[in-house]
Amino acid sequence: MVPLDHYLILAAVIFAIGVIGVLVRRNLIVVLMSIELMLNAVNLTFIAFSRHLGSMQGQVIVFFVMAVAAAEAVIGLAIVISVFRHRQTLDPQEMQLLKW
Amino acid sequence: MDTSAVLFYVISVFLVLSSLMVVFLRNVVHCALALVVALFLIAVLFVMLHAPMVGVLQVLVYAGAIMVLFLFVIMFLNPTASEPRRKLWWIFGSVAALLLAGGLAALLSNGEAPANPVAATEMFGSPEMLGKSLFTDFVLPFEIASVLLLVAIIGAVVLARREP
Numbered sequence A: 001m002v003p004l005d006h007y008l009i010l011a012a013v014i015f016a017i018g019v020i021g022v023l024v025r026r027n028l029i030v031v032l033m034s035i036e037l038m039l040n041a042v043n044l045t046f047i048a049f050s051r052h053l054g055s056m057q058g059q060v061i062v063f064f065v066m067a068v069a070a071a072e073a074v075i076g077l078a079i080v081i082s083v084f085r086h087r088q089t090l091d092p093q094e095m096q097l098l099k100w
Numbered sequence B: 001m002d003t004s005a006v007l008f009y010v011i012s013v014f015l016v017l018s019s020l021m022v023v024f025l026r027n028v029v030h031c032a033l034a035l036v037v038a039l040f041l042i043a044v045l046f047v048m049l050h051a052p053m054v055g056v057l058q059v060l061v062y063a064g065a066i067m068v069l070f071l072f073v074i075m076f077l078n079p080t081a082s083e084p085r086r087k088l089w090w091i092f093g094s095v096a097a098l099l100l101a102g103g104l105a106a107l108l109s110n111g112e113a114p115a116n117p118v119a120a121t122e123m124f125g126s127p128e129m130l131g132k133s134l135f136t137d138f139v140l141p142f143e144i145a146s147v148l149l150l151v152a153i154i155g156a157v158v159l160a161r162r163e164p
Helices: A004-024 A028-053 A057-087 B003-024 B028-048 B052-077 B087-108 B127-136 B139-160
Strands: none
Touching: A004 A028, A004 B003, A004 B087, A028 A057, A028 B003, A028 B028, A028 B052, A057 B052, A057 B127, A057 B139, B003 B028, B028 B052, B052 B127, B127 B139
């Protein structure tokens, strides 16, 4: 049986890799994919705790996280399409209309 | 070490590798395919943790629906401009993420977690138990989630519609 710590450390590593993607990539689609990766790392933490504490609540929360992640991906990609139509670019650095 | 532990470490190595590929590959389609592999491996981990229903949902919703949506948008936009390299920013981002991973790992592995898991019953993680939990204790969040998905559908149609 794998101890709980190992699952948590694996999830932390995947979350940190997702953070790298959000920080350094200059392609909106890859940034969205990195956010999905981070959400999945959190889901892994929930499921690991659910198993080790013997409670179903973690699995139910993962169900809701999936619903929110699906909504986020749909809206995010719609915004990406809309921005690309106006600017012909996917670089988040180019989107500075609201920048002070 | 028993077989499930060996399987866990093999999956962990491949999961970290495919996650790194999502972040570091240049071609967006390759990134998306690496993400499919990562999501599928996480689904295998879910099944190993007695959550078969959530594992199936992971494959159907994430590796299926959401990734098809991503690939569809990639093909639709066909972005050809290559990203400019910013070496300093890469170094800064990697160091920040390393610090985050180290801090989280130190915080999580302080030995407070229960060493031995609660023995899983036969029913644990089954669709019956998930459904029962969902429709008794979590019925209000469930309904709110359905409204959220409806709002997301309408919002996506409105946002991506071509302006007349």
